[in-house]
Amino acid sequence: MRGGIKRSRTGCARCKERKLKCDETRPRCIRCQKRNTICPGYSQLTEVATPEPFSQSDFSTSVPVDDTTSVGHHDIFDFDPLATDSIFDVPWSTAEDHDWEDTSPKVFEATSSITIPATTATAAASIADNGVTSSTSLIRRGRSQSFAVEAIRKSAQLDPMSSSENPSRGMNDYSSLLVEYYFKEVAGIFSCYDSHFNPFRSTVSKLWQTSNSVFYVLQSMAAACLSDVVPSLHTVGDKLRHAAMTCVEADIRDSKVETGSLLTLIMLGLSASWHNPNDLGREHFNQARTIMAALTTGQTPAFLEVNNKRNLQFFKEAMIYWEMLLSYVSDVSVALPLTQGPEISSSDSHDMLEPSFPHPWTGVAREAQVLVFEVGRLVRKERQRIKNRPLFTSLADIDESYKVINKAEELAQRLRGLQLPAEEAIINPGDVQTPVKHLITIAELYRLTGLLQLYRVFPDLLSDYGTDRAQLDFYDPDRISPDGMNQRLTAFAVEIVDLLRTLPIESATKCVQPFFFVAVASELTIPSASEQTNGLVEGIEPAVAGPSAVEVLDARKFVISRLSTFEHVLPAKPLRQMIQIVTLTWEHIDKGMADVYWMDVMTDKGWETTLG
Numbered sequence: 001m002r003g004g005i006k007r008s009r010t011g012c013a014r015c016k017e018r019k020l021k022c023d024e025t026r027p028r029c030i031r032c033q034k035r036n037t038i039c040p041g042y043s044q045l046t047e048v049a050t051p052e053p054f055s056q057s058d059f060s061t062s063v064p065v066d067d068t069t070s071v072g073h074h075d076i077f078d079f080d081p082l083a084t085d086s087i088f089d090v091p092w093s094t095a096e097d098h099d100w101e102d103t104s105p106k107v108f109e110a111t112s113s114i115t116i117p118a119t120t121a122t123a124a125a126s127i128a129d130n131g132v133t134s135s136t137s138l139i140r141r142g143r144s145q146s147f148a149v150e151a152i153r154k155s156a157q158l159d160p161m162s163s164s165e166n167p168s169r170g171m172n173d174y175s176s177l178l179v180e181y182y183f184k185e186v187a188g189i190f191s192c193y194d195s196h197f198n199p200f201r202s203t204v205s206k207l208w209q210t211s212n213s214v215f216y217v218l219q220s221m222a223a224a225c226l227s228d229v230v231p232s233l234h235t236v237g238d239k240l241r242h243a244a245m246t247c248v249e250a251d252i253r254d255s256k257v258e259t260g261s262l263l264t265l266i267m268l269g270l271s272a273s274w275h276n277p278n279d280l281g282r283e284h285f286n287q288a289r290t291i292m293a294a295l296t297t298g299q300t301p302a303f304l305e306v307n308n309k310r311n312l313q314f315f316k317e318a319m320i321y322w323e324m325l326l327s328y329v330s331d332v333s334v335a336l337p338l339t340q341g342p343e344i345s346s347s348d349s350h351d352m353l354e355p356s357f358p359h360p361w362t363g364v365a366r367e368a369q370v371l372v373f374e375v376g377r378l379v380r381k382e383r384q385r386i387k388n389r390p391l392f393t394s395l396a397d398i399d400e401s402y403k404v405i406n407k408a409e410e411l412a413q414r415l416r417g418l419q420l421p422a423e424e425a426i427i428n429p430g431d432v433q434t435p436v437k438h439l440i441t442i443a444e445l446y447r448l449t450g451l452l453q454l455y456r457v458f459p460d461l462l463s464d465y466g467t468d469r470a471q472l473d474f475y476d477p478d479r480i481s482p483d484g485m486n487q488r489l490t491a492f493a494v495e496i497v498d499l500l501r502t503l504p505i506e507s508a509t510k511c512v513q514p515f516f517f518v519a520v521a522s523e524l525t526i527p528s529a530s531e532q533t534n535g536l537v538e539g540i541e542p543a544v545a546g547p548s549a550v551e552v553l554d555a556r557k558f559v560i561s562r563l564s565t566f567e568h569v570l571p572a573k574p575l576r577q578m579i580q581i582v583t584l585t586w587e588h589i590d591k592g593m594a595d596v597y598w599m600d601v602m603t604d605k606g607w608e609t610t611l612g
Contacts, residue, residue: 518578
């Protein structure tokens with residue numbers, strides 16, 4: 001006996017593994033309580049419980065939700081997800097301000113109908129301890145999928161295929177393994193770095209036991225990632241998404257939106273295409289946008305409290321990334337975009353960059369993504385206008401074209417002059433596989449890819465730029481031919497691909513890379529035989545002649561190889577649709593079709609999907 005705590009030779013699996021004495025307090029020993037982890041338990045079978053997610057009597061018609069459980073112990077008031085102290089440890093404080101510990105659950109709760117053998121619990125603890133590096137190896141990814149499938153079969157004592165006949169039973173049986181798989185793999189592929197600083201690991205681990213919506217959405221994401229190897233999980237994932245949304249809708253209806261609710265909306269929206277590649281998550285985006293608009297316009301003044309700025313900043317940047325992706329596949333110009341609201345004034349922007357800690361989605365490319373959003377919105381609107389142009393020319397049409405070109409030139413100038421942060425000015429997020437240099441490379445890729453879209457859709461912006469492709473002047477029709485323009489675009493695209501080659505497959509930035517591979521596809525045009533024979537195209541100096549056919553083919557091979565690899569690492573459904581966009585684009589180019597552009601191919605086939 002010491003300090004009033006009775007100790008014994010027995011104890012929970014976690015304490016035994018570390019050869020520490022355990023006080024055997026129930027339901028969690030004090031050591032596990034202090035580390036905010038779930039205690040593995042003390043006996044041969046460990047049984048833990050969470051709120052029963054679904055009514056066994058009528059699964060298909062309704063999803064009962066316990067509103068009091070979903071909001072947990074947070075202080076709640078109307079439309080304020082920031083009412084509590086910040087639950088985001090970073091990126092708005094430095095690493096030395098915290099005593100960092102692994103806050104991921106060590107054993108994951110099942111529903112009340114599941115018992116987890118102690119051997120499984122110990123394995124789960126080991127997996128969670130190593131979770132922050134799990135996304136760095138394709139081999140480990142494959143093994144963890146195999147582990148999840150085998151564990152589902154053994155722990156539930158159920159053939160996974162049989163759950164399609166009784167979805168509620170399947171969800172209950174799979175719950176513990178889906179939570180485990182989320183922290184093992186999904187949290188790591190949902191951020192451009194993975195460490196204890198990754199909020200989709202640390203923050204979610206703080207909320208999942210007290211917020212029903214977070215509990216359901218993380219399981220739905222895990223189910224989507226595993227649905228290829230356990231097909232019945234497709235149905236389970238859909239039901240879990242519905243359950244998460246039901247919780248959030250109840251909070252919105254009661255004006256009790258808290259951090260977990262808004263985080264769930266964002267997770268639901270950005271993972272919508274994981275379940276259905278054509279689902280862009282627009283409904284969730286509009287709801288999240290409404291909440292953020294209320295916050296940023298001051299309808300809830302408490303968000304200005306110092307302890308809540310981290311929360312607000314996280315959600316602001318998450319919306320910037322989400323809105324940027326949507327601008328290329330959907331019309332998002334109905335209302336004033338958040339990226340142009342008062343929250344990004346020069347003084348506010350300066351404050352928001354102190355200190356410069358990478359966001360899990362914008363990384364260090366916040367300003368670049370804002371510009372790339374504007375490019376996407378302008379380009380998509382212009383391509384739609386061209387398709388619907390009247391048969392006869394009018395002054396109004398000419399005037400509109402002039403305005404659009406001027407806007408494109410303004411954006412091009414801003415992208416050319418964009419200054420990226422210095423490496424030493426960025427706080428390292430602690431992912432050994434994703435150094436700060438990778439995040440800076442991603443920021444540069446956004447800048448260059450934005451320029452490439454402008455040069456393709458508005459060729460008047462492209463002119464002789466010598467060896468410095470970052471500095472382009474206005475178009476001079478006497479100095480460049482159409483073939484010369486195409487070769488320059490191809491050279492620019494090959495440069496972007498070469499920059500992508502510098503990012504190893506292990507880099508966690510893989511989650512944001514698909515956008516770049518799709519966006520360069522239509523510029524990887526193989527030069528004609530005459531161009532190869534002549535070696536030069538009229539109007540092009542030897543120093544800037546386009547890449548050879550071999551170089552273009554090699555770039556194509558790299559693009560399709562990376563996308564195919566991502567299909568087995570990232571959620572597969574949207575990646576397959578992106579591969580279709582890229583390959584059909586090349587097919588059209590190689591058939592000699594004129595003015596092929598990847599966005600047109602995508603919209604003509606109805607293949608819009610989330611490109612990240």
